[in-house]
Each structure stands twice: as C-alpha cells, then as structure tokens.
Amino acid sequence: xxxxxxxxxxxxxxxxxxxxxxxxxxxxxxxxxxxxxxxxxxxxxxxxxxxxxxxxxxxxxxxxxxxxxxxxxxxxxxxxxxxxxxxxxxxxxxxxxxxxxxxxxxxxxxxxxxxxxxxxxxxxxxxxxxxxxxxxxxxxxxxxxxxxxxxxxxxxxxxxxxxxxxxxxxxxxxxxxxxxxxxxxxxxxxxxxxxxxxxxxxxxxxxxxxxxxxxxxxxxxxxxxxxxxxxxxxxxxxxxxxxxxxxxxxxxxx
Amino acid sequence: xxxxxxxxxxxxxxxxxxxxxxxxxxxxxxxxxxxxxxxxxxxxxxxxxxxxxxxxxxxxxxxxxxxxxxxxxxxxxxxxxxxxxx
Numbered sequence: 422x423x424x425x426x427x428x429x430x431x432x433x434x435x436x437x438x439x440x441x442x443x444x445x446x447x448x449x450x451x452x453x454x455x456x457x458x459x460x461x462x463x464x465x466x467x468x469x470x471x472x473x474x475x476x477x478x479x480x481x482x483x484x485x486x487x488x489x490x491x492x493x494x495x496x497x498x499x500x501x502x503x504x505x506x507x508x509x510x511x512x513x514x515x516x517x518x519x520x521x522x523x524x525x526x527x528x529x530x531x532x533x534x535x536x537x538x539x540x541x542x543x544x545x546x547x548x549x550x551x552x553x554x555x556x557x558x559x560x561x562x563x564x565x566x567x568x569x570x571x572x573x574x575x576x577x578x579x580x581x582x583x584x585x586x587x588x589x590x591x592x593x594x595x596x597x598x599x600x601x602x603x604x605x606x607x608x609x610x611x612x613x614x615x616x617x618x619x620x621x622x623x624x625x626x627x628x629x630x631x632x633x634x635x636x637x638x639x640x641x642x643x644x645x646x647x648x649x650x651x652x653x654x655x656x657x658x659x660x661x662x663x664x665x666x667x668x669x670x671x672x673x674x675x
Numbered sequence: 676x677x678x679x680x681x682x683x684x685x686x687x688x689x690x691x692x693x694x695x696x697x698x699x700x701x702x703x704x705x706x707x708x709x710x711x712x713x714x715x716x717x718x719x720x721x722x723x724x725x726x727x728x729x730x731x732x733x734x735x736x737x738x739x740x741x742x743x744x745x746x747x748x749x750x751x752x753x754x755x756x757x758x759x760x761x
Contacts, residue, residue, distance in 0.1 A: 430756065436703070436723040447753055454756055466703045466723075494703065621761055628706035628721060633759070641761050648706065648721035651752030659761045 426660040427525050427580060430454060430485070432653060433461025433625020434646040436494060437475050444479035447653035452484035454656050456525045460513070461625035461645050462492025462536060462586025469498050473507040481511040486523050488514045490534040492586035492626060516584060518568030520576045528661040531578025533617075535569040537587030537624070538562040540607030547603060566609035573617030579661045581668065583614045583640075585624040592634020593644035594627050611636040618668030621659060638667065681740025685711050688739075692716065695738055701730040707748065709735070719747040 430451055437444065451458060458480070465472035473495075480487045495504055505515045514521050516534030523530045540547050540562035549559040565587075573583060588594055588606025597605060605627050614622045615638035622642040632649055634642045645655055680691050692709040696702045696718075704727065707720035716739050722728050728748050735744045 425760070435751075436727075438723075438727070440726060466727075467700050497703075632757075643759065647723070647751045648749075650757055652754045652756045655757045655759060657759045657761050 431459040431645040460489030520572040531576030533572035534584035537585040541603030570613035620664040
C-alpha cells in the first residue's frame with residue numbers, strides 16, 4: 422500500500438497454453454506496482470491441468486497474494502477440480518461463490534468471486550421460459566449471481582471487491598457487438614454487486630469491450646481482459662477511507 | 676467443426692471459420708473476426724501470443740482451400756500496467 426491507497430493488480434483472459442508467452446517475465450515486477458493480484462478468469466486456453474501448471478509456475482513465487490476465479494475457457498475440458506487444485510497448491514485463492522479477506526497494510530480487503538454467466542441486460546435479457554435449454558441458461562445466471570451476493574454479504578471488510586469473469590454491466594461491453602451482450606454477462610451480477618454495496622467490480626471476458634463502466638447503482642466496474650488493458654495487468658488504486666459508503670444503505674438498482 | 680470449408684457459401688463461411696477458431700484447440704479464441712471477400716479471408720482481433728497468431732493462420736489455411744488468408748490479428752500487449760484510481 423502506498424500513501425494513495427491499496428493497489429490492486431488485475432487481469433483476465435490470459436488464455437495460457439502449454440507453450441508460448443512466459444508469464445513469469447511479464448509479472449516479475451508486480452511487487453513494485455501492486456499489493457495483490459486478481460485473476461478474472463480464462464486463465465487457460467482450454468482448461469487443462471497442464472495449462473494450469475504453466476499459470477501456477479508464473480504465480481508461485483509472486484510477492485503478493487493472488488486471488489482468482491475461473492472463466493469459460495477454464496471449464497472447457499471438464500477438469501475444474503484438477504485445475505483449481507493445481508492453482509491452490511501454489512497458494513492461489515480460487516473463488517466460486519466464496520470470498521476471502523486479505524490484510525493489506527492495515528486494511529481488510531474482501532474479495533468475493535464467481536465465474537458468472539451470460540443472460541443479458543435490461544431491454545435484452547433472457548427469461549426463464551420455454552425450452553429446457555433456455556431455462557437452464559437463465560438458471561445458471563441467476564444461481565451464479567445469487568452465489569456472488571451471498572459471498573459478498575458474508576465479508577466484513579474495509580474494501581469490498583466483486584471478482585467475476587462475466588460482466589455485471591453494459592458499460593464495459595461498449596465496443597462489443599450488441600448482439601452478443603447476452604453472452605458476455607448479465608444484469609443479475611450487477612444487481613448482486615449493488616445490493617452488497619461493493620466498492621469495486623472487476624471482470625474479464627469482453628475482449629473488445631471498454632475498460633471502465635459502472636453498475637446501475639454506480640459501483641465502479643473495470644474490464645481487465647488482457648486484450649482490453651493492453652498490458653500484463655492493470656493497477657486499480659483504492660483509498661480505503663473512501664470505501665464502504667454503499668454498504669448498509671440497501672443500494673438497490675433501478 | 677471439421678472438414679474442408681472451401682466450397683461453403685461465402686455468406687456463411689465467415690461464421691463457420693470464427694467457430695472453427697474457437698473450437699480448434701490450437702487457437703481456442705472466441706473474439707476473432709473473420710471476413711470473407713472473394714478469394715481473401717481476413718482475420719482480425721487479439722490473441723495471447725505469437726504462437727497463437729501463427730496457429731490462427733494454420734487453422735484457417737487448413738479450411739479455406741485456395742483462398743488467401745490475411746492475418747490482421749494483434750498480440751496482447753506487454754506494456755507497462757495502466758493505472759486507475761477508484
């Protein structure tokens with residue numbers, strides 16, 4: 422932590438294969454820039470434990486705590502437990518409907534995370550109606566948002582962060598074709614962020630979206646997909662003294 | 676998806692190729708855009724590294740027969756971290 426606040430490094434959509442970019446080099450200086458690192462999903466190319474091993478080697482010796490969620494690429498090979506195990510063995514805290522508290526320079530930073538899912542946003546959202554496949558799609562989104570809300574509510578923190586792969590608002594999707602917004606996120610995630618009074622929301626998944634946006638209640642939201650930030654990570658500096666204002670006020674979305 | 680798409684209707688070929696790039700494990704990127712114009716297949720978007728960029732071209736060339744593949748993809752940046760104050 423600097424005099425300015427807590428420095429949260431964040432990146433998603435690194436899509437690591439078993440060869441190629443050496444993340445060890447790209448993240449080598451992270452201790453100079455940040456107090457913790459958030460990984461916003463799509464850590465691997467196809468979701469294999471072998472790919473996760475490459476990520477694990479890159480984070481194993483970092484001087485900051487690392488917290489992550491999975492993305493759609495990470496579940497592609499149906500090996501989620503193995504993949505999570507590889508990352509947790511090197512000390513990464515992997516979240517899915519869960520949260521954690523990190524003590525950073527005297528402040529309690531709470532991070533709750535889910536992968537999230539699609540479903541769309543007001544005006545073009547999907548409903549729990551019709552075919553079983555459509556109902557299952559909507560149920561998955563609602564369950565994920567509910568899990569995020571519960572995880573956020575369970576954290577007593579000075580700074581409360583919601584970490585997702587899918588987007589919780591439209592603002593960070595600007596640049597993506599509107600026709601695929603329903604596959605990039607859902608408003609229910611934003612509703613959960615707002616109801617918990619989170620201070621910050623971070624997500625990935627939208628490779629041609631925008632870096633900054635906000636939920637309906639105004640929670641600052643950052644799309645940290647690597648193609649969007651154009652760097653190995655971005656740094657979000659948060660002043661704990663300015664956090665917590667939304668909590669306890671039942672900040673409901675419109 | 677598999678098989679040679681060289682004979683596919685041009686109106687659908689771009690969609691087939693975008694799906695191929697997502698589904699082929701050599702690439703596995705969903706955010707790439709493929710545009711087909713006559714004998715040219717133009718691909719754009721951002722990939723993780725140079726190896727993935729080469730794989731994009733290889734996958735497309737496997738599928739489009741004699742058409743020319745024009746690679747306009749970018750590799751994700753490795754610049755200094757951007758700073759945001761919340």
